[in-house]
Amino acid sequence: MIKKNSSPRVDYVIFGLTVFLIFCLVFESFLDLPSMVAWLGRLHPLVLHFPIVLLLMAAGIGLLNQIVPRLLLTVATLSALITAITGFFLGTESAPKAELLFWHQWMGAGVALLAVLWYWISTNYLQQTYLVRGIQLVVIVLIGLTGHYGGMITHGEDFLALPNSNRTEKIPENPLIYEHIVHRILDKNCIACHNPNKKKGELLMNSIEALIEGGESGASIVVGDPGSSELIRRLHLPMENEEHMPPEGKKPLSQDEIRILERWISLGASDTLRLEHLDNTDPLVGMVRKIMDRGTENKWAKLPKVADTTLQNLASDYVTIRRISGNSQALSVSVFLPPNYSSKNITRLQRIANNIVELDMSGVPIGEEEMALVFQCQNLEWLEVDRTPITDLEFDKIKALSKLRVIKAYETAITDKSVAILKDFNNLQSLYIWETQITEGGLSELKEALPNVQIVRGIDPELKDAFIKQDTILDSLQ
Amino acid sequence: MEEDKSKSENPLKVNRRHFFSQLSVGIGSLALGSLLIPDLFKGGPKPLASQPLGIPHFAPKAKRVIYLFQSGAPSQLESFDYKPTLAKRMGEDLPDSVRNGQRLTGMTAGQDKFPLMPSAAKFAQHGKSGAWVSEFFPHIAKIADDICIVKSMHTEAINHDPAITFFQTGSQQSGRPSMGSWMSYGLGSENQNLPSFVVLTSRGKGNSQGLYSKLWSSGFLDSKHQGVLLRSGKDPVLYLNDPDGISRSDKRHLLDHVSSLNKLHHVETGDDEIESRIAQYEMAYRMQMSVPDVMDIKKEPESIIKLYGEDSQVPGTYAANCLQARRLAENGVRFIQLYHQGWDQHGNLPNEMAGQAKDVDQASAALILDLKQRGMLEDTLVIWGGEFGRTNYCQGNFDPKNYGRDHHPRAFSIWMAGGGIKPGITFGETDEFGYNIVKNPVHINDFHATIMNNLGLDHEQLTYKYQGRRFRLTDVAGNVIKDIIT
Numbered sequence: 001m002i003k004k005n006s007s008p009r010v011d012y013v014i015f016g017l018t019v020f021l022i023f024c025l026v027f028e029s030f031l032d033l034p035s036m037v038a039w040l041g042r043l044h045p046l047v048l049h050f051p052i053v054l055l056l057m058a059a060g061i062g063l064l065n066q067i068v069p070r071l072l073l074t075v076a077t078l079s080a081l082i083t084a085i086t087g088f089f090l091g092t093e094s095a096p097k098a099e100l101l102f103w104h105q106w107m108g109a110g111v112a113l114l115a116v117l118w119y120w121i122s123t124n125y126l127q128q129t130y131l132v133r134g135i136q137l138v139v140i141v142l143i144g145l146t147g148h149y150g151g152m153i154t155h156g157e158d159f160l161a162l163p164n165s166n167r168t169e170k171i172p173e174n175p176l177i178y179e180h181i182v183h184r185i186l187d188k189n190c191i192a193c194h195n196p197n198k199k200k201g202e203l204l205m206n207s208i209e210a211l212i213e214g215g216e217s218g219a220s221i222v223v224g225d226p227g228s229s230e231l232i233r234r235l236h237l238p239m240e241n242e243e244h245m246p247p248e249g250k251k252p253l254s255q256d257e258i259r260i261l262e263r264w265i266s267l268g269a270s271d272t273l274r275l276e277h278l279d280n281t282d283p284l285v286g287m288v289r290k291i292m293d294r295g296t297e298n299k300w301a302k303l304p305k306v307a308d309t310t311l312q313n314l315a316s317d318y319v320t321i322r323r324i325s326g327n328s329q330a331l332s333v334s335v336f337l338p339p340n341y342s343s344k345n346i347t348r349l350q351r352i353a354n355n356i357v358e359l360d361m362s363g364v365p366i367g368e369e370e371m372a373l374v375f376q377c378q379n380l381e382w383l384e385v386d387r388t389p390i391t392d393l394e395f396d397k398i399k400a401l402s403k404l405r406v407i408k409a410y411e412t413a414i415t416d417k418s419v420a421i422l423k424d425f426n427n428l429q430s431l432y433i434w435e436t437q438i439t440e441g442g443l444s445e446l447k448e449a450l451p452n453v454q455i456v457r458g459i460d461p462e463l464k465d466a467f468i469k470q471d472t473i474l475d476s477l478q
Numbered sequence: 479m480e481e482d483k484s485k486s487e488n489p490l491k492v493n494r495r496h497f498f499s500q501l502s503v504g505i506g507s508l509a510l511g512s513l514l515i516p517d518l519f520k521g522g523p524k525p526l527a528s529q530p531l532g533i534p535h536f537a538p539k540a541k542r543v544i545y546l547f548q549s550g551a552p553s554q555l556e557s558f559d560y561k562p563t564l565a566k567r568m569g570e571d572l573p574d575s576v577r578n579g580q581r582l583t584g585m586t587a588g589q590d591k592f593p594l595m596p597s598a599a600k601f602a603q604h605g606k607s608g609a610w611v612s613e614f615f616p617h618i619a620k621i622a623d624d625i626c627i628v629k630s631m632h633t634e635a636i637n638h639d640p641a642i643t644f645f646q647t648g649s650q651q652s653g654r655p656s657m658g659s660w661m662s663y664g665l666g667s668e669n670q671n672l673p674s675f676v677v678l679t680s681r682g683k684g685n686s687q688g689l690y691s692k693l694w695s696s697g698f699l700d701s702k703h704q705g706v707l708l709r710s711g712k713d714p715v716l717y718l719n720d721p722d723g724i725s726r727s728d729k730r731h732l733l734d735h736v737s738s739l740n741k742l743h744h745v746e747t748g749d750d751e752i753e754s755r756i757a758q759y760e761m762a763y764r765m766q767m768s769v770p771d772v773m774d775i776k777k778e779p780e781s782i783i784k785l786y787g788e789d790s791q792v793p794g795t796y797a798a799n800c801l802q803a804r805r806l807a808e809n810g811v812r813f814i815q816l817y818h819q820g821w822d823q824h825g826n827l828p829n830e831m832a833g834q835a836k837d838v839d840q841a842s843a844a845l846i847l848d849l850k851q852r853g854m855l856e857d858t859l860v861i862w863g864g865e866f867g868r869t870n871y872c873q874g875n876f877d878p879k880n881y882g883r884d885h886h887p888r889a890f891s892i893w894m895a896g897g898g899i900k901p902g903i904t905f906g907e908t909d910e911f912g913y914n915i916v917k918n919p920v921h922i923n924d925f926h927a928t929i930m931n932n933l934g935l936d937h938e939q940l941t942y943k944y945q946g947r948r949f950r951l952t953d954v955a956g957n958v959i960k961d962i963i964t
């Protein structure tokens with residue numbers, strides 16, 4: 001079906017590239033690419049569109065029983081090889097390879113090698129019509145899958161997800177264990193098949209009552225006894241077991257998720273239980289906190305992007321700007337007192353104000369101008385203005401920073417006037433206000449408004465006295 | 479980020495690798511075989527993870543560490559591991575079933591009996607958590623609810639030098655980078671005007687073991703990660719101050735000129751240690767301003783001095799170092815390592831240990847209280863402990879008023895506080911003899927992994943390639959102890 005006339009030079013190039021690709025794939029773990037070569041990987045996004053179009057065209061023409069132009073197949077095969085090789089280079093930039101990348105790499109290589117096989121068959125006049133047909137079909141399917149996985153790598157796994165599929169909402173500070181934790185675990189893993197529309201095994205899992213009522217196999221949960229709850233039994237079965245849930249092919253629950261379900265059942269499977277009702281030593285607390293922490297990394301996901309060069313330009317010997325973690329846009333800023341301090345050190349941070357989540361200005365002679373910058377740090381969660389000359393006037397600037405978790409304002413001149421501001425911080429966890437002008441009256445007002453906040457007034461006086469006066473060591477031993 | 483640039487393994491001489499790496503830039507060939515020789519095209523290692531260096535891998539719970547190292551190994555049986563059985567069976571020989579083949583040091587290997595010896599110090603439970611603390615540590619007892627006591631530490635080393643080297647570097651043999659250097663390498667500096675790893679030493683009257691600068695060496699890491707030993711007295715850093723007659727602007731000119739010469743040399747040789755050297759000159763220049771300020775404890779109010787104890791006014795004492803440690807932590811030093819020598823009680827334990835405890839008890843507890851009131855316990859991890867434990871049997875003459883204990887690697891106690899460690903808990907358990915761990919063992923590798931985790935570092939990802947293989951602080955072991963993390 002394909003016209004014969006191939007230049008040996010092209011054949012050699014294709015052969016060479018094929019050997020190189022196979023070499024790369026086989027010896028992947030031994031390779032450490034020179035940076036120039038690795039850079040070639042950056043061409044992958046540029047070239048990858050050629051084999052998609054060319055191979056699809058060639059395969060399409062072939063499947064329609066037309067003659068595939070020789071030139072088309074040659075260029076398609078070459079571009080597939082080049083794409084696979086550059087893709088391999090690009091892939092080495094992220095080690096260890098995540099699942100998506102792993103599949104993308106092997107399917108992409110598969111496409112290229114199949115194209116070579118097709119090319120070779122057609123060059124050598126082999127009349128394997130069915131084989132060629134098969135290759136053409138597989139190539140089309142593989143291109144689709146490779147492209148899909150590649151797309152998920154660049155655009156995110158949920159790029160093609162339907163708009164209403166659950167983007168998990170933020171878990172509140174003091175979550176209901178059932179509604180915000182347990183139900184979400186079930187929703188993510190089980191309810192897709194056990195809902196009023198599908199109702200597999202006659203089981204509904206969208207409410208506690210439904211779980212207790214159960215399905216074909218009886219009650220799904222036995223309140224207070226995870227050991228005899230069908231739900232837990234099935235989660236623990238070996239993966240091969242027919243009865244294991246979620247069924248084969250679906251992602252199993254994590255150990256933590258299973259433990260959360262177990263603990264929730266043994267605590268009575270209540271729908272009113274909240275995190276704060278639990279004793280701090282309860283294992284459920286740690287596991288729930290962990291899930292909530294995962295949320296905290298997400299909460300910074302919407303911060304505007306800030307370039308490393310911007311940070312380098314704004315930082316100086318006395319102003320340290322750091323990302324909270326690897327690729328986070330959330331910033332932590334520490335200011336130290338230089339020999340000749342000017343407020344510019346801090347006010348110039350205006351450009352990144354939205355990204356600052358932690359700001360430490362302890363001991364720096366800040367005033368109105370610096371606090372005007374603080375005013376703009378809408379995402380601030382941690383503020384240190386202890387040992388500074390600020391007064392109520394400047395302190396007023398933090399009024400709108402509702403995300404503050406920690407405020408350190410000890411050894412400052414703030415007074416009861418600032419209590420009114422502090423009272424409104426809903427997310428506050430700890431407040432350090434010793435050696436301020438805040439009176440006992442102001443303090444009790446604060447305590448009333450913020451019952452859950454740890455308000456630190458310095459070392460407990462009794463304890464401090466004990467340290468200062470007592471120099472205990474057993475006399476009998478001296 | 480800075481560290482992404484390639485680095486030489488051995489900066490002093492051009493070896494085969496350097497030769498080839500520079501030759502290859504010229505040739506620029508992409509020979510297939512070269513792909514199998516990883517270092518042919520680059521001078522040094524690149525991090526295993528694609529994460530930039532100098533930034534935590536994930537959001538950290540702690541930003542800095544204060545490690546109160548009790549050098550010589552304080553006895554767990556007179557501090558935190560209460561064993562009434564030892565009093566009941568006092569003088570009995572340690573059953574072989576308990577010792578179970580444990581090797582002995584040369585100091586007690588010759589003893590024909592191993593009589594069990596109870597603690598001379600009385601124990602009581604303290605705080606809401608009911609933690610057992612001996613009367614040697616009355617102040618630490620008062621902060622029992624702020625600390626996490628780990629009673630199930632264990633190590634392989636049985637002598638001081640390998641044991642302390644293991645704790646500091648993750649290996650019994652010397653030569654690897656110290657913990658503080660790894661943290662400096664992984665997290666970078668918080669304050670550009672101070673070293674990120676600082677060491678302070680003090681010495682009690684008890685039997686001492688040596689301290690060597692190898693314990694805070696940066697090993698194969700860039701020398702800027704090395705611990706800087708701050709001395710007590712007038713010059714915390716030797717030769718930091720300008721000689722008489724040299725003004726600060728003269729110094730600036732001098733540095734600029736030296737730096738330009740060094741840069742020329744760097745262009746010639748490509749040795750990256752030269753850049754480190756330039757950076758260190760600059761750091762020293764800034765330290766001339768920052769160090770005297772940080773070290774000046776005269777600025778501390780009377781009540782704080784008294785909190786740490788009268789000793790804290792005497793430079794070079796453990797109490798002064800604790801106060802200093804807080805000031806350094808406030809000023810953004812990542813890793814502050816204290817050593818207090820004198821805990822090696824092979825004899826005269828009741829008296830010597832009481833004295834050692836007196837040196838450190840109040841100041842250690844005061845440091846926790848002081849950090850707590852400043853909100854620094856929220857992001858500062860404090861560690862207190864020695865390099866191994868001590869035997870439950872008596873070394874030397876059997877005298878309940880004057881006995882000794884030999885080295886014991888199988889079980890010992892340390893405590894930690896703040897920085898994402900659960901307060902008010904006791905973790906791990908030993909058997910009734912205090913000899914073997916029966917619950918939740920914590921190996922030194924686990925301890926390192928946990929500390930790194932709280933600092934936002936994945937101990938398996940922070941690596942440095944040297945002499946053909948990637949090294950980690952935890953080498954090929956270590957599990958994060960999740961149960962003690964908040």
